[in-house]
Amino acid sequence: SLRKQKTNTIGVIVHELNSNFITSVLAGIEKITTEAGYDLIIAHSSESFEKEAANALNLFHKRVDGLIASLAFDTKGLDHFRAFEEKGIPIIFFDRVEEKSDCTKVIIDNYKCGYQATQHLISQGCRKIVMVTASLKRNVYAQRHKGYMDALFDNNIPFRKDLVLIKDLSEQCGVEAAMQIMKMKPLPDGAFITNDFSAAVCMQTLKDHGIIIPDDIAVVGFNNDTISKIIEPQLTTIHYPGIDMGEIAARNLINHLNGYANIKQTSTIVVKSDLIIRKSSLRNNSNSKNRYPA
Structure with a gap:
């Protein structure tokens, strides 16, 4: 009843x-x-x-x-x-x-967001792009990952499983991801980190080790959290x-x-979601508009 x-x-x-x-x-x-x-x-x-x-x-x-x-x-x-x-x-x-x-x-549309974030990094000349994400069992991360893979494929960049780091997207995860990225030789030139907080911690750790963002590594986050505007350089992200x-x-x-x-x-x-382009990913000094509606 x-x-x-x-x-x-x-x-x-x-x-x-x-x-x-x-x-x-x-x-x-x-x-x-x-x-x-x-x-x-x-x-x-x-x-x-x-x-x-x-x-x-x-x-x-x-x-x-x-x-x-x-x-x-x-x-x-x-x-x-x-x-x-x-x-x-x-x-x-x-x-x-x-x-x-x-x-x-x-x-x-998490697939579209993953595709756009990756495509943006490729447009900035990145070819070795790390993706830091959470469990691919969950729809949001699986879809972003599929978007990342398809953008690589459409640009004839081979997908490499070793460039996908599965983490819990915590503060510690940002530090660990940075440590793993720095061990990769040659250094990746792009990183798509599907959470702004982790992305900011990762960027800070890379900077503390002398890596210049975006010149050495261009970074895109996800969520458009407040921290994305506070971190230096400001973080390119997906507005959620x-x-x-x-x-x-x-x-x-x-x-x-x-x-x-x-x-x-x-x-x-x-x-609707948007890619918001800020300094952390701009390597071409191209005057791209700073928003792509998804």
């Missing part, structure tokens, strides 16, 4: 809390849910499938009216959300989603529209709750 009594609460499960991107998504969600008179219960999985499943169960027992979620690194399948489906409680997934599922998803993503996810969920949208009609919503 469908639950009839509303609690006017919406559950949100995120994979971390210490990222600018997640903070902006939460701000977007909160703006819309507050306007619609809902309270939020926020849980975070710390990148653990077990914790995510426990969060889901906990929010189910707290009788939330709907759920918005972004999946942990190692989440496989969506069985732990089945209780919600059976009770007709709508779920919207954002950013990290299960691609094969037929739930409503709010994403950016967190607030928009949060607002769209919340609006869709509330439409379901208000009966404007049938929970069975699901869709994939792609939010």
Whole structure:
């Protein structure tokens, strides 16, 4: 039987809390849910499938009216959300989603972003491009990686597995990546690091060892976090529209709750992202415009 009594609460499960991107998504969600008179219960999985499943169960027992979620690194399948489906409680997934599922998803075109970032480095004369990314099991990283590989292929640059460093995208990861890059002979001339914080730490470590950015290595990050404007040189990055993503996810969920949208009609919503070009990657002194809409 469908639950009839509303609690006017919406559950949100995120994979971390210490990222600018997640903070902006939460701000977007909160703006819309507050306007619609809902309270939020926020849980975070710390990148653990077990914790995510426990969060889901906990929010189910707290009788939330709907759920918005972004999946942990190692989440496989969506069985732990089945209780919600059976009770007709709508779920919207954002950013990290299960691609094969037929739930409503709010994403950016990660493939296009990976392609653009790599193509930009190639346009700056880079030929040996390192990619630092997280687990390729997760859709966002797998898609960025595919974009990177295809851009190399389209430019007749052979793909080299040894140039792809799989990390957890933490602060330590930026230091480790820099150390690994410096051991590569000859030194790579480009790096696409799929998180601005890791990219900034990596750049700083390379600079501390006398490597000049962008002359020796051109660097592109991902997310357009505040740090990308503070680090010297400023970091070329992909603007990731967190607030928009949060607002769209919340609006869709509330439409379901208000009966404007049938929970069975699901869709994939792609939010616009941009490549923002700054000094960390410009080697040709070409006066390229500093934004390519994705």
